[in-house]
Amino acid sequence: MTPVADLATDLATGAVVGALVTLPLVGVGFALGTLSVSGVAGAFVIGTGVWAGLGWRGYVVLLTFFLLSAGLTRVGWSRKVATGMAEERGGRRRARQALANGGVGVVAALMAGAGLFPELFAVAFAGAFAAAAADTAGTEVGQLLGRRTFLLTTFEPIPRGTDGGVSGPGTAAGALAALVVAGAGAAVGLYSLAGVAVAAGAGFLGSLVDSLLGATLERRGVLDNDLVNLLATASGAAIALVAAAGLL
Numbered sequence: 001m002t003p004v005a006d007l008a009t010d011l012a013t014g015a016v017v018g019a020l021v022t023l024p025l026v027g028v029g030f031a032l033g034t035l036s037v038s039g040v041a042g043a044f045v046i047g048t049g050v051w052a053g054l055g056w057r058g059y060v061v062l063l064t065f066f067l068l069s070a071g072l073t074r075v076g077w078s079r080k081v082a083t084g085m086a087e088e089r090g091g092r093r094r095a096r097q098a099l100a101n102g103g104v105g106v107v108a109a110l111m112a113g114a115g116l117f118p119e120l121f122a123v124a125f126a127g128a129f130a131a132a133a134a135d136t137a138g139t140e141v142g143q144l145l146g147r148r149t150f151l152l153t154t155f156e157p158i159p160r161g162t163d164g165g166v167s168g169p170g171t172a173a174g175a176l177a178a179l180v181v182a183g184a185g186a187a188v189g190l191y192s193l194a195g196v197a198v199a200a201g202a203g204f205l206g207s208l209v210d211s212l213l214g215a216t217l218e219r220r221g222v223l224d225n226d227l228v229n230l231l232a233t234a235s236g237a238a239i240a241l242v243a244a245a246g247l248l
Contacts, residue, residue, distance in 0.1 A: 018051025042095030046102035053109030064184040072140040100226040101132040127240025128233040130178040130203020137177035142170025164215025178203035206236025
């Protein structure tokens, strides 16, 4: 077989294995109330694509993001409901939300799996999911613990849960979440320890892009939350890719 044929076979085999692994997991996610029906489809595509590109090592990063995000969403749920800051539909993620948070990561994983600068795109993959994790942690923790919330662009005080708002606890939680997701990749040998700093830093910066877009374009109705999340994860991946190319 030619190298191209071998590569196509590897990707196809990975996709089959990824589908078999992901199918029961998304079923559990639906049963636990973290995924809607469409969210099951979106998560299935993401899980299959990640395994096809980066195998079980990439899947560990994906699972770390998913478990962290799902757990943070449920923490203090009754309080979030009482204050009107809980996720809609009981916290069940729709396909659009799943793809907004994971679509960029899948593309990076497939680029790595296709042999195009695999280590760089593996770090970019982690940067995308680190950005999504940082954004989720910043939002969920900030809503619970952030006594003072500020608009990122002007630093004027605003109510908790306002688009573009940042708080001390939320920002700290976002940085930690980015580090946890990025660290998962190094723990399974997806990239070096230096890649952790790159992916975590890029993910944190990506979450700040999310807040910046929320404070400007989302508040004006130009973008919705899903598009903001997509652009934030794309920013995390792009920053990680450029930084990794220069440092690794």
